[in-house]
Amino acid sequence: MQAQAVLKEKFGYDYFREGQADVIESLLAGTNVLAIMPTGGGKSLCYQIPALMLPGLTLVVSPLISLMKDQVDALNENGIPATFINSTLTQGEVQERFNQAARGEVKLLYVSPERLDSDYFLADLAELTIDLIAVDEAHCISQWGHDFRPSYLRLTDTIQSMRQRPTIVALTATATSQVAADIMQRLNIQHEVKTGFSRQNIAFQVVKNQNSDRYLIDYLKVNKQKSGIIYASTRKEVERLTKLIEKAKLGVTMYHGGLNEMVRRQNQEDFLYDRKPIMVATNAFGMGIDKSNVRFVVHAQIPGSLEAYYQEAGRAGRDGLPSEAILLFKVNDVQIQHFFIDQSEMDEAHKQQEYAKLQEITQYANTQQCLQQYIVNYFDDDCEACGRCSNCLDTREEQDITIDVQKVLSCVKRMDERFGKVLVAQVLTGSKNQKIMQFRFDELPTYGLMRGDSQKEISGLIDYLVASGYLQASGGQYPVLQITAAGVAVLRGQAKVTRKMAVKVQKTLPEDN
Ligand code: ADP
Numbered sequence: 001m002q003a004q005a006v007l008k009e010k011f012g013y014d015y016f017r018e019g020q021a022d023v024i025e026s027l028l029a030g031t032n033v034l035a036i037m038p039t040g041g042g043k044s045l046c047y048q049i050p051a052l053m054l055p056g057l058t059l060v061v062s063p064l065i066s067l068m069k070d071q072v073d074a075l076n077e078n079g080i081p082a083t084f085i086n087s088t089l090t091q092g093e094v095q096e097r098f099n100q101a102a103r104g105e106v107k108l109l110y111v112s113p114e115r116l117d118s119d120y121f122l123a124d125l126a127e128l129t130i131d132l133i134a135v136d137e138a139h140c141i142s143q144w145g146h147d148f149r150p151s152y153l154r155l156t157d158t159i160q161s162m163r164q165r166p167t168i169v170a171l172t173a174t175a176t177s178q179v180a181a182d183i184m185q186r187l188n189i190q191h192e193v194k195t196g197f198s199r200q201n202i203a204f205q206v207v208k209n210q211n212s213d214r215y216l217i218d219y220l221k222v223n224k225q226k227s228g229i230i231y232a233s234t235r236k237e238v239e240r241l242t243k244l245i246e247k248a249k250l251g252v253t254m255y256h257g258g259l260n261e262m263v264r265r266q267n268q269e270d271f272l273y274d275r276k277p278i279m280v281a282t283n284a285f286g287m288g289i290d291k292s293n294v295r296f297v298v299h300a301q302i303p304g305s306l307e308a309y310y311q312e313a314g315r316a317g318r319d320g321l322p323s324e325a326i327l328l329f330k331v332n333d334v335q336i337q338h339f340f341i342d343q344s345e346m347d348e349a350h351k352q353q354e355y356a357k358l359q360e361i362t363q364y365a366n367t368q369q370c371l372q373q374y375i376v377n378y379f380d381d382d383c384e385a386c387g388r389c390s391n392c393l394d395t396r397e398e399q400d401i402t403i404d405v406q407k408v409l410s411c412v413k414r415m416d417e418r419f420g421k422v423l424v425a426q427v428l429t430g431s432k433n434q435k436i437m438q439f440r441f442d443e444l445p446t447y448g449l450m451r452g453d454s455q456k457e458i459s460g461l462i463d464y465l466v467a468s469g470y471l472q473a474s475g476g477q478y479p480v481l482q483i484t485a486a487g488v489a490v491l492r493g494q495a496k497v498t499r500k501m502a503v504k505v506q507k508t509l510p511e512d513n
Contacts, residue, residue, distance in 0.1 A: 003028070006049050010078055017042045019195040023169065024049050027132060032168040032189040034138070036175050038199055039311070040292075040318035043171040044071070047134035050169075051108045052080065056131035057101055059166070060110045063137050063149065066268065068110045070290070075108065084110035098124050113140070113151035116158055125158070130166045133159060135187065138170035139307075142182040145175070146307040146357070156186050173314060174307045177380045197376045198383040201317045204371035205326045205390035206364070212300060212328040216241070217248050219298065219326070220278065224250070227277045228296035231303065231312055233333070235282060241300060242280045255281040286312060292319035298326045301333045305357035306364055310375050329365040331459070334358065342477060355477055359466075366460075366467035367391070368500060396500040401461075402490065404450070405470065405497045408461060409487050411446035412471065417482045421473070424481060425458040464499060 003024045007013050016024075023035045023046040037043050051058035062068060068084040075082040083097050083106045101109050109128075115121050133155075139145035141152040159168065168187050175183065180192060207215055216230070230245075232238045235256040245252040253267040253276040271279040272291050279285065283303065297316040303309045309327070317323030341354045360378070367374050370385035370392050385392055411428050412419075426433060427441045430448025441447060450458060462481070465471040470487040473479035489495040 003049050003053065006052055007045070010049075010052060010080060011045065017195075019193045020046055022193045026191050026193070027167050027169055028053060030167050031191050032187065033170070034175075034180060034184055034187075034189045034192045035169060035171045036180065036192065036194040036197075037171070037173060038195070038197055039173045039314035040199075040320070041173070041195060043136070043173075046171065047132060047169050048075070048080070048108065050132055050167075051134075054131040056129040057104075057106070058108045058132040058134060059125075059128075059130050060108055060134045061113055061116070061136060061152075061155065062110055063113055063140060065112050066265065067289070068112070072108075072110060080108070081106045082108035082110065085115060086110075086112045087114070098128075101128055113149055113155070116154040117151055122158055122161070126162065129164065130162060133166045133168050135168065135170040138172040138183050138187075139175050139179050141170075141186055142175075142179045144182055144353075145179045146305045146311070153186075159187070174311045174379070176307065176378070179307075194381070196383065197379050197381045198372050198386065199314060199317065200386075201320050201322050202313065202372075203322070203324050203386075203388040203390075204313070204375070205324060206329055206371065207326060207390075208329045208365065210328070212330060213241075213244060215328065216298065216300065217244065219296075220245060220250050221248065223296060225277060226295040227271075227274060227291070227293055228279070228298065229286065229294060229312075229315060230278065230280045230298045230300055231283060231285075232280060233282070233301035233303070233337070237300065238280050238282055245278060245280065250278060251276045252278040252280060255279060255285040257282065257284045283308065283312065286315055289315060290318070291315075293321075294318065294323065295321075296324045296326065298328065300328050302327065302329060302337065302358075302361050302365065304337060304354065304361070306361045306375065306378055307357075309361055309364070310379075327365060331456075334362050338477065351477070352475075355479070356474075359473055359479060362463065363467040366463040368394075368464075368468060394500055398498045399501050400496060401499045401501075402496045404461065405465060405490055406493075407446065407449050408458070408465065409470065409483055409491050411444070411449065412481045412483055413491070414444045414446050415441065418480060420478045420480055421459055421462045422455075424462065425455045428458055429453065429455050431455075465497075468497075470497065 007016060019037055020042055023033050026033045027050045035043060035046050047058060065086045068086060072082045072084050083100060085094050085097050100106055135155060140147050140149040142148060168189060170183050170187050170189060230241060232241055235258045238254050238256045242252055242254040253270045255264055255267050270276040294316045297313045303312060313325035316325050337358050341351055364374055368391055371389035372386035373383055376383045411424055415424060426436060427444060427447055428450040430451050436442055466473045469484055470490060472482045472484050490497055
């Protein structure tokens, strides 16, 4: 039977989605593939169809135990023999399932990556005839990715130790070119299939400098009965927001690593089956969650990276209907994340990497570019401006801010491009702090040049200049500002800079006398 016929007969679909046919045909021809497709893009079929067409077994490595059962049940319902092995089973059950697989009674065997840590398991695995290995959430294999899992590293050795080399398909929704290269190298993959990254039905929004609790409650009230996920950065914050939403008499449940297994499962099901439309959770919730009618994903705090953001936000609208992804951005949260990284046990190189990721998500929050386009560009891809995001719909008037920008840039230059945002803002506002005196920055011609503005305003302006590529902020915990080529052009008066700003109320009427 041809792949197209299997699609129709076993899954009831008439057409392949973008990329699926390419992945499936390559795999059937024995070519290893990396498939990068957005959430909801149809990655599962890319290995399920070959699994049905190949004579031997397909091993699926998937990190979410709670989901395995659902996926396997769904396959069984379609008459596809599949089973899973994970830590929820007894030793006897595991053995029985292995035997089933060895007898060729199942086509797909799902396992969690942690299983690969067990030598016994690997020895049993070596007894099976495995034609295809599907590595789901494959970005977890890369240290550059946002969700590195050491167990995934065992995959490379496991595959190499197998007698007849199975074909490999790695699947992920989020991979920068660096992560993609890493996955390909580790799993010996030469062929990449990447489909459009943009999510046509999601309107991205950044909400800045607002009382975010009030915004959240208002938003939820306006969207009553709609299903959505609210991500918060800590367990404590999850609990706080859940209480707040309960108080507003809205149906809400929560999920975080501190709740016991039974409560988590119960809460997850309350959400999945629409008994409670709102889920407040840490990032422990959601990987692989297949709830199609999630209408909104709100981040109450910024996540650690733009990759994590896109993956979490991407859980909205898997059914293709209009949905929203909202980031509630507060400068304070960036500082808190900074602190977490600083206090963590990570080695220095890893810390630097995390600071850089934090910088990237901060830039996302400050850009004026189409948000969808910004994200897609981040993943080294391109798309048209979406016309739906909060930047595309921003009707505030564009103002020429070239002169202020020149002041900031020339101050950065006079400080030899060796300092960060805080000190630059202090010099521009004419602060008398000790460091400024020590470096004699009070003698610079740019000292106090923007005395009328607050340090917060100047910080905001600097963020904007970094986000729009006039300045570059690099180097770990205290990023140093440097002027880019675009910035040099502004300094030389060869280019103008504009910014959409809320119109400030100014005193225009003459004084009474
Ligand atoms: P992903 O793993 O990429 O997030 P899934 O594999 O879960 O996405 O697929 C998302 C949804 O799209 C599922 O409900 C699936 O049945 C459906 N789907 C996948 N391929 C097709 C297709 N060719 N035609 C119609 N629906 C499809």
